[in-house]
Amino acid sequence: MENFKMIAKTLFGLEEVLAKELRNLGAQDVQTGVRMVSFVGDKGFMYKANLALRTALKILKPIHSCRVYNDKSLYSGIQNVDWSQYLDVNDSFVVDVTLNSDHFNHSQFVALKTKDAIVDQFRDKFGKRPNIDKDFPDLRINVHIHDEQCSVSLDTSGSSLHHRGYRTATNIAPINEVLAAGMLLLSGWDGQGDFLDPMCGSGTIIAEAAMIACNIPANINRKEFAFEKWSDWDNDLFEKIEDSLLNKTREFHYTITGYDKAPSAVEKAKNNISNANLEDYIIIKHENFFETKKETSGPLHMVFNPPYGERLDIDMERFYREIGDTFKQGYPNTNAWFITANLEALKFVGLKPSRKIKLFNGKLEARLVKYEIYEGSKKAKYNNPNQ
Known part of the structure; x- marks a missing residue:
C-alpha cells in the first residue's frame, strides 16, 4: 500500500500531544502546525489514526492545492481535480470550508462555488450530476483557504472524532x-x-x-x-x-x-x-x-x-x-x-x-x-x- 500525506486537526494547545500520539502509533514525517499536525502513512494507518487518536478532531487526506484570489480562480482550481476518481455520478457529497483570507470572507459562497465546479464537471462528462447531502454524504470534501493558498482534502473521519459514541446523556456545559x-x-x-x-x-x-x-482505542465505540x-x-x-x-x-x-x-x-x-x-x-x-x-x-x-x-x-x-x-x-x-x-x-x-x-x-x-x-x-x- 502506498503512503500519502494526511492532516490531523486538533484544538489549540494540543498540537504537541497529538504529534506524540502519532509518533507512538507509528506515523512518519510528523510535523506540527497551528491546531493541526501533518503526517505520512498508508490506508491502514489512516484507519488506525481514526480509531486510536485521542486528541484528533478529524483526519484529512489532501488531494489538491492551488492559488485562489477570486471566484474564477477558485472554480478553475477545483475543476482541475478529476472528481470521478473519488465520486460516482450517483453518489452524494458535501463541502466543508475553513477560511482565513482577504479574498474570501464567506464560507457558504466558497462551498457553493466548489459544489458548482464539481457538478459541472460531472454534467459535462456524464450528462448527470451527484447530489448534495449535508447529513449522510458519500464523500465529505474539505476546502481550506489561507491567504491565496487553497487546500482541497477528503475528510476521512466524517463527524468530528470527539463524537466517541459512548456519550448519549450530557449535563450542563459538558466538556468535549x-x-x-x-x-x-x-x-x-x-x-x-x-x-x-x-x-x-x-x-x-x-x-x-x-x-x-x-x-x-478512543473511537472503538463509534458507529462509523x-x-x-x-x-x-x-x-x-x-x-x-x-x-x-x-x-x-x-x-x-x-x-x-x-x-x-x-x-x-x-x-x-x-x-x-x-x-x-x-x-x-x-x-x-x-x-x-x-x-x-x-x-x-x-x-x-x-x-x-x-x-x-x-x-x-x-x-x-x-x-x-x-x-x-x-x-x-x-x-x-x-x-x-x-x-x-x-x-x-x-x-x-x-x-x-x-x-x-x-x-x-x-x-x-x-x-x-x-x-x-x-x-x-x-x-x-x-x-x-x-x-
Whole structure:
C-alpha cells in the first residue's frame, strides 16, 4: 500500500500531544502546525489514526492545492481535480470550508462555488450530476483557504472524532471528549495510580481516563467513519487494524472515581460509562467534593472541569476558595489539575499553581492549572524527599 500525506486537526494547545500520539502509533514525517499536525502513512494507518487518536478532531487526506484570489480562480482550481476518481455520478457529497483570507470572507459562497465546479464537471462528462447531502454524504470534501493558498482534502473521519459514541446523556456545559483526553495527557496521566474527578458531570473525563489507563482505542465505540463509504474501503483491513489495537489493551490495577453532587449527573455518568463498557474500571458516587477527604493512601491524580460561572449561577469567589480549602484540608499527596475560563476566580484558590497551560474550551480562553498538594508542609517535603 502506498503512503500519502494526511492532516490531523486538533484544538489549540494540543498540537504537541497529538504529534506524540502519532509518533507512538507509528506515523512518519510528523510535523506540527497551528491546531493541526501533518503526517505520512498508508490506508491502514489512516484507519488506525481514526480509531486510536485521542486528541484528533478529524483526519484529512489532501488531494489538491492551488492559488485562489477570486471566484474564477477558485472554480478553475477545483475543476482541475478529476472528481470521478473519488465520486460516482450517483453518489452524494458535501463541502466543508475553513477560511482565513482577504479574498474570501464567506464560507457558504466558497462551498457553493466548489459544489458548482464539481457538478459541472460531472454534467459535462456524464450528462448527470451527484447530489448534495449535508447529513449522510458519500464523500465529505474539505476546502481550506489561507491567504491565496487553497487546500482541497477528503475528510476521512466524517463527524468530528470527539463524537466517541459512548456519550448519549450530557449535563450542563459538558466538556468535549478531545479536550478531556488532551487535558489528561497534558497532566501526565498514564494509568499508574489512583484517579479522581471530583465534579464529574456526565462522566467524560473519567471515561477518557479509563481508556488511557487501559490503552483502549478512543473511537472503538463509534458507529462509523467517512472512509467506510469510499470506493476503496477495505473491511478486512479495517477489522485487522481494530483487532491489533484491541490486542494492545492492558490491565488496570488502581481506582478511577467520579463524584458529583447532582443525582441527575451521577445517573447520566453511569449511563455513559455503561455505554462505553467501562463499568469494571470506574466508580461513580453521589458526593459533594467540598465534604470529602482523600480515600486512598498513595498518590492521587485529579483532573476536573469546575463551573466557570458561564452557564451556572454560582458565587465564584466562594466556590474557588472552597476548592483550595478542600485541597489543603482533605487531599494530601495529590496532583490536582483543573481547567477554567474564569481566570479571575483562580486568585481565590489560595494556592499557587505550579503549571498554567493555555487552552480553549469551545470559544472560551481557558487555563489548565496544576496544584501540587503535599503531605504536611512543602518545606517538610523538600527536607525529606522519601516522604
